[in-house]
Amino acid sequence: xxxxxxxxxxxxxxxxxxxxxxxxxxxxxxxxxxxxxxxxxxxxxxxxxxxxxxxxxxxxxxxxxxxxxxxxxxxxxxxxxxxxxxxxxxxxxxxxxxxxxxxxxxxxxxxxxx
Amino acid sequence: xxxxxxxxxxxxxxxxxxxxxxxxxxxxxxxxxxxxxxxxxxxxxxxxxxxxxxxxxxxxxxxxxxxxxxxxxxxxxxxxxxxxxxxxxxxxxxxxxxxxxxxxxxxxxxxxxxxx
Numbered sequence: 001x002x003x004x005x006x007x008x009x010x011x012x013x014x015x016x017x018x019x020x021x022x023x024x025x026x027x028x029x030x031x032x033x034x035x036x037x038x039x040x041x042x043x044x045x046x047x048x049x050x051x052x053x054x055x056x057x058x059x060x061x062x063x064x065x066x067x068x069x070x071x072x073x074x075x076x077x078x079x080x081x082x083x084x085x086x087x088x089x090x091x092x093x094x095x096x097x098x099x100x101x102x103x104x105x106x107x108x109x110x111x112x113x114x
Numbered sequence: 115x116x117x118x119x120x121x122x123x124x125x126x127x128x129x130x131x132x133x134x135x136x137x138x139x140x141x142x143x144x145x146x147x148x149x150x151x152x153x154x155x156x157x158x159x160x161x162x163x164x165x166x167x168x169x170x171x172x173x174x175x176x177x178x179x180x181x182x183x184x185x186x187x188x189x190x191x192x193x194x195x196x197x198x199x200x201x202x203x204x205x206x207x208x209x210x211x212x213x214x215x216x217x218x219x220x221x222x223x224x225x226x227x228x229x230x
Contacts, residue, residue, distance in 0.1 A: 043118075045221070046220065101148065109155075
């Protein structure tokens, strides 16, 4: 069974600083990986996805993530944080089997300080 | 992009009553939809997989008689919380995706249920 571990339940950065949110996965088959963002009292919005094409994936709002098989990681980065990036971020994995279910990490709350 | 609409966004009901939440895929057909529950400051917990034209598949520990799911068409799934109790108060989110396996799921904006 697949699983996702997000290191750090809370990350705080200054506006303009680098954002790094960590995600490690466990999957018995090549995974499909996703990052979602959730603003308060809203659903989840897809930031980006990895589906076995390019290992460096670019998403919306200037975010990108790199799939590293050797490290079983899919960390999310953004070169320069903006106040509007403050939200909860979830990493999720969908395995290569026949089910469509997503397994989510516990989430990382990003705060951006002025 | 794909859009999933969830309604209502917020509902308050009295203990013992039932509440229905709708989830619609607006620009694609969804043979499968998913219902999640999210507790404050926690991740999403998958409750059940809703299959169009057949019975839902519930995750372990989820009471199927309490959380009734109906997926009568390719664009609509409903979750009914029956005989609601205060402990059912939570944030419920549905999701769906086009029928391509490597396509991501798209999420509704969630329903905040408060049972008094």
